[in-house]
Amino acid sequence: GDSVTQMEGPVTLSEEAFLTINCTYTATGYPSLFWYVQYPGEGLQLLLKATKADDKGSNKGFEATYRKETTSFHLEKGSVQVSDSAVYFCALRAGANSKLTFGKGITLSVRP
Amino acid sequence: NAGVTQTPKFRILKIGQSMTLQCTQDMNHNYMYWYRQDPGMGLKLIYYSVGAGITDKGEVPNGYNVSRSTTEDFPLRLELAAPSQTSVYFCASSTPGAQSNSPLHFGNGTRLTVT
Numbered sequence: 764g765d766s767v768t769q770m771e772g773p774v775t776l777s778e779e780a781f782l783t784i785n786c787t788y789t790a791t792g793y794p795s796l797f798w799y800v801q802y803p804g805e806g807l808q809l810l811l812k813a814t815k816a817d818d819k820g821s822n823k824g825f826e827a828t829y830r831k832e833t834t835s836f837h838l839e840k841g842s843v844q845v846s847d848s849a850v851y852f853c854a855l856r857a858g859a860n861s862k863l864t865f866g867k868g869i870t871l872s873v874r875p
Numbered sequence: 876n877a878g879v880t881q882t883p884k885f886r887i888l889k890i891g892q893s894m895t896l897q898c899t900q901d902m903n904h905n906y907m908y909w910y911r912q913d914p915g916m917g918l919k920l921i922y923y924s925v926g927a928g929i930t931d932k933g934e935v936p937n938g939y940n941v942s943r944s945t946t947e948d949f950p951l952r953l954e955l956a957a958p959s960q961t962s963v964y965f966c967a968s969s970t971p972g973a974q975s976n977s978p979l980h981f982g983n984g985t986r987l988t989v990t
Contacts, residue, residue, distance in 0.1 A: 797978065806879070806965055806981030807918075852917065856977075862908070862933065863979055867917040 765790045765864045767853050772869035776843055784838040784869055786827075786853035794855040796820075796829055796836040797863070801850040810838075810851070845873045877901050881966050881982035888956040888989045896951040896985050898966030906969045907949040908979065909933075909941065911962040918965065924949055925971065956989045963987070 770785040788794065795814045799807040811820030816831035827838045836853060853866040882897045900907065905926045910918040920933030924943040938960060940952040949968075953960060963986050967979040 799979075804983070806967075806983045807979070808981065809978040812978065862920055862923060865917045867915060 765794070765855060765857050767855055767864055767866035769853050769866035769869050773872060774869060775872045775874065777874050778845055779842045780873075782838070782840040782843045782847075782871070784851055784853075784871070786836045786838065786866060788834050788836065788853075788855050790834075790855055790857045790864075792857055793831075794857040796827070797854040797856070798825070798827055798836070798838050799852040799854060799865075801852065801868070803849070807852060843871075843873045845875055847871060848873045879966055879968055879980050879982035881964075881985050883985060884983070885986045886988070888953075888987065890956060890958065890989060892956050893952070893954050894956070894987075896953075896964055896966075896987075898949045898951070898982060899947050900949075900966075900968040900980070901947065902968060902980065903946060904968035904980070905946070905971055906977075907943065908967045908969075909939070909949070909951045910965045910967065911935065912965060912984070913962050921951065921964075953987075958989050961987060961989045 766789045768787050797812045798810040800810045801807045811822040813820040813829035819828045825840045850868045850870050852868045854863050856863050879900045908923040909921040912918050919935045922941040924930045930941050963984045965984050966982045969977045969979045
């Protein structure tokens with residue numbers, strides 16, 4: 764079945780550091796890929812998405828590129844801020860009427 | 876613009892009690908979902924619905940029931956609460972779309988403790 768694997772956390776960085784959060788997936792066909800973010804006390808919200816190979820999703824300084832050859836969708840940001848502290852989930856959706864499959868999530872803490 | 880609204884935000888239940896978690900959305904979305912979130916485990920799908928009158932089981936449906944009498948509402952029922960149901964519950968909605976890239980819109984969650 765479909766699955767998403769995220770790197771183990773938590774991750775703690777200093778402000779302005781470079782961020783990479785790894786995500787790999789297993790799916791049949793050509794899934795759409797997503798990154799969701801969950802700020803403390805809130806629900807998840809869509810951060811960015813990509814729907815086909817080599818697409819790059821971007822939002823709020825975050826980027827992720829859909830790599831079909833390595834089945835990966837790593838999240839990157841060049842300079843993190845304290846306000847980026849949150850839990851980040853990688854997810855895939857493998858068909859128009861299929862459900863979203865989530866990774867386990869990773870907690871990011873950014874120190875001033 | 877309310878989006879997806881869940882009530883209550885917090886609840887403590889005793890073992891064997893029952894309760895209903897409420898979820899309503901004002902975006903006219905056909906698809907609605909219930910997830911539970913446990914520490915270090917990500918989100919697990921409990922039930923989902925593709926439209927009024929239609930519901931289906933997700934990965935972890937045991938101990939729960941749902942109904943979908945209207946497009947807007949998708950309540951989740953716990954009949955006999957057990958400690959294993961201590962979790963944070965999220966309701967979400969989406970449009971079906973012609974492709975698979977429709978994002979989910981989440982509520983702010985209900986934190987449930989069963990003791």
